[in-house]
Amino acid sequence: xxxxxxxxxxxxxxxxxxxxxxxxxxxxxxxxxxxxxxxSEGHFAGPDTARIQAFLDVANDExxxxxxxxxxxxxxxxLVEAVMPRLEAxxxxxxxxxxxxAGTLLGALYAAGFPQVxxxxxxxxxxxxxxxxxxxxxxxxxxxxxxxxxxxxxxRDDAPTAAFNMVILTHLLGTPWAPDLGGHVLMLExxxxxxxxxxxxxFHITSQPxxxxxxxxxxxxxxxxxxxxxxxxxxxxxxxxxxxxxSGIPYLGRADIGHDADNKVVPFGT
Numbered sequence: 001x002x003x004x005x006x007x008x009x010x011x012x013x014x015x016x017x018x019x020x021x022x023x024x025x026x027x028x029x030x031x032x033x034x035x036x037x038x039x040s041e042g043h044f045a046g047p048d049t050a051r052i053q054a055f056l057d058v059a060n061d062e063x064x065x066x067x068x069x070x071x072x073x074x075x076x077x078x079l080v081e082a083v084m085p086r087l088e089a090x091x092x093x094x095x096x097x098x099x100x101x102a103g104t105l106l107g108a109l110y111a112a113g114f115p116q117v118x119x120x121x122x123x124x125x126x127x128x129x130x131x132x133x134x135x136x137x138x139x140x141x142x143x144x145x146x147x148x149x150x151x152x153x154x155x156r157d158d159a160p161t162a163a164f165n166m167v168i169l170t171h172l173l174g175t176p177w178a179p180d181l182g183g184h185v186l187m188l189e190x191x192x193x194x195x196x197x198x199x200x201x202x203f204h205i206t207s208q209p210x211x212x213x214x215x216x217x218x219x220x221x222x223x224x225x226x227x228x229x230x231x232x233x234x235x236x237x238x239x240x241x242x243x244x245x246x247s248g249i250p251y252l253g254r255a256d257i258g259h260d261a262d263n264k265v266v267p268f269g270t
Contacts (some may be wrong), residue, residue: 001035001123002054005101006073007045010038015126019135029078029143034058037140044075044251050083051075055089055105058082062090066142067096071124076104080177084108090210098122099263100106100191108177110162110268119163119187119257120149130261141265151187151256151264159215163187163257166201173208173255176192179268182213185252187266188240189220191259195232198222199239216250221258 001013005008013033020031036054039046039092046054056173058067083105094110095116103119103194110117117131120141121134154161162184169188188205190198205211234242237254244251256264 001031001037001068001070002051003034003045003070004051004055004079005045005075006043006071006097007040008033008037008070012124012127013037014172016123016135017160019126019132023136023139024175029139031068032064033070041109042072045071047084048078052079055079055083056086056255059091060086060088063092063099065076066097068096068138068142069102071122072098072102072185074101076101076248077171080104080108081160084112084177087112097138097142097265099163099189099257100165100259101168103164104172104177106268107162107164107172108167111177111179115269117256117268118265119264119268121261123259124261126221128261132263134263137265147266148219151266153185153218154266157185159214160184161187161266162268163189163220163255165197166190166205167193170204171203173205174210180210181217182210185216185218186211186214186253187218187220187257189195189229189255189258190236191221192224192226193222194226194228195234195239196228198225198241199232199234199243202240202243206243206249212247212249214249216252218252218255220255221260223259 034054099119120139123133125131137149141149219240
C-alpha cells in the first residue's frame with residue numbers, strides 16, 4: 001500500500017491487517033504498508049518527493065504482486081510526471097487498484113500499456129459502514145481475479161471498460177497521460193459536487209472528439225451532492241442522458257460503482 005494523496009491512520013492499517021488474517025487464516029496473502037502512508041505534510045501523506053519514491057519503491061519491486069492505494073484525497077496528479085518515466089519492467093507485471101484521485105495514475109498506467117489496472121476499493125474504505133466487504137472484494141480481485149468482485153456489466157457489453165471519477169477524468173483529458181478510450185464502455189461516478197458542476201464535467205468529457213468514439217457511458221453513483229440554490233432540478237441521470245444524446249455517445253444505464261462500500265471493481269481494458 002502507498003498513499004499518493006492523503007495519509008491514513010495506523011488504526012486503519014491495523015484493521016485491514018486483522019481482516020486479512022481472518023479472511024486468509026491459512027496465510028498465502030500478505031499486505032504491507034509503506035511507511036510513507038503515515039507521513040503528514042499539510043494536506044498530503046508526506047512531501048511530493050516521499051510520495052513519488054514510495055510509489056516507485058513498490059511499483060518497481062518485483063517481490064510485490066500489487067500496488068494498492070491506501071487512500072484517495074487530492075495528490076496523485078502531483079506525482080505523475082515524476083513517476084511514469086521511472087517505472088521499470090517489473091512495474092508492468094503487477095496489478096494496480098484504486099479509485100477517485102487514483103484515477104490520474106491509473107489512467108496514465110493504462111495509457112502506457114500496463115495490463116492490470118483497475119478502479120476499485122481502497123484501504124481507507126474499511127472505515128465506511130460495511131467497509132469490510134469492500135476490502136474483501138478488493139482482495140478477492142487482487143489475489144485471484146475473482147469475477148464476483150467485478151461490476152456486473154463488465155464483459156456483458158462486449159467492449160473494454162474503464163472507470164473514473166468525473167472530476168479526475170475531466171482534468172486528465174488533454175494531458176499526455178490520458179488513455180485512448182475509443183471503443184470502451186466508460187463508467188463515471190462522483191462525490192460532493194454540485195449538480196451544475198456534474199453537468200459541466202459531462203459537457204467537457206462528452207465534447208472531446210476522442211471521447212465520442214466511446215462504445216457507451218454507464219453512470220455510477222453520485223453521492224453527497226450539495227444543495228443548489230436555486231434547485232438545479234435535473235438529476236445526475238437526466239444530465240448524463242442529455243450529454244450522451246447531444247454527443248451521440250450511447251447511454252447504457254447505471255453502473256455499480258461510487259464512493260461507498262458497494263463500489264465494485266472495474267478493470268481497465270478487456
